[in-house]
Amino acid sequence: MRLRETAPWLAVLAIAIVCFLAWRWLSAAMFTRNPQYELRRVDISPGYAKSEREIRDITGLREGVNLFSFRASEVRERLLRTTPNIADVEISKRLPDAVSVVVHDRVPVASLCSPTLALDAGGFVFTLLPRDAERYRSLPRIENGVEPFRPPAGRTLADAPGTPSGVESRVARALRVVLLCDGPGRSFRLSDIDVSNPVYLVLLTSDNRIVRLVWEELADDTAILQCLSMADETLRDPASRGKTRFDVILSAAKVFAG
Numbered sequence: 001m002r003l004r005e006t007a008p009w010l011a012v013l014a015i016a017i018v019c020f021l022a023w024r025w026l027s028a029a030m031f032t033r034n035p036q037y038e039l040r041r042v043d044i045s046p047g048y049a050k051s052e053r054e055i056r057d058i059t060g061l062r063e064g065v066n067l068f069s070f071r072a073s074e075v076r077e078r079l080l081r082t083t084p085n086i087a088d089v090e091i092s093k094r095l096p097d098a099v100s101v102v103v104h105d106r107v108p109v110a111s112l113c114s115p116t117l118a119l120d121a122g123g124f125v126f127t128l129l130p131r132d133a134e135r136y137r138s139l140p141r142i143e144n145g146v147e148p149f150r151p152p153a154g155r156t157l158a159d160a161p162g163t164p165s166g167v168e169s170r171v172a173r174a175l176r177v178v179l180l181c182d183g184p185g186r187s188f189r190l191s192d193i194d195v196s197n198p199v200y201l202v203l204l205t206s207d208n209r210i211v212r213l214v215w216e217e218l219a220d221d222t223a224i225l226q227c228l229s230m231a232d233e234t235l236r237d238p239a240s241r242g243k244t245r246f247d248v249i250l251s252a253a254k255v256f257a258g
Contacts, residue, residue, distance in 0.1 A: 037067040041098035047105040048132060049085035055101060058082055067093055079103075084126045084154045110178045110193075111141045112171065113148035121179060123157035123172050140189075142174050145196030163216045170195040173218055177201065180224050187236045200247075209235065210245045217250040230255050
């Protein structure tokens with residue numbers, strides 16, 4: 001009796017398996033094994049981090065690969081995972097036989113205690129390639145006095161609102177200063193930024209003048225911009241010529257020059 005009861009279910013299961021296998025075969029015949037969808041064009045815009053050949057090797061994309069045999073999202077993740085110097089990748093399939101890969105390199109905005117260790121605008125730490133070191137040799141350098149801060153490449157610096165505590169958070173806040181200082185009409189350019197002093201963030205301009213900002217007064221971007229504007233106005237003032245050190249005190253709305 002039990003065999004008779006289970007027989008219809010076994011028949012249904014068998015039919016389902018046959019249908020599934022038939023669908024797999026038909027799908028492969030129509031798509032993944034269809035020569036109509038073999039790649040004939042692989043357009044790669046490589047940037048600087050990897051050459052076109054290196055990108056082909058990492059992604060496996062080349063002429064003859066079936067367009068439906070890979071997922072663009074998986075190829076993108078593989079390229080990002082293996083190359084920290086790449087910020088983003090755009091991969092587009094174009095039926096019936098083409099794919100394009102556009103690579104966006106990370107753009108360094110500051111070096112970190114070394115000409116080859118760099119930060120992008122989001123605080124991501126990465127190593128500059130030797131061929132890029134010369135291109136970016138004029139980047140402002142963030143220092144930590146006699147104790148270099150060299151976090152491992154491939155991670156993002158942690159920061160939080162309020163007064164920064166600890167070397168990493170001070171470096172992250174100094175990066176915000178670098179970004180906000182690089183605005184239109186600014187009268188000075190940064191050369192070095194020293195975060196080792198627990199009271200002051202020390203800026204060295206490209207013309208060898210020292211600007212000191214109080215850490216407690218750099219709680220957010222608005223406060224940073226106010227401090228930089230005060231420094232900018234003072235350094236523009238002809239009365240400041242010949243003076244080399246400027247202490248910006250936001251709470252007193254004054255800049256003390258010496």
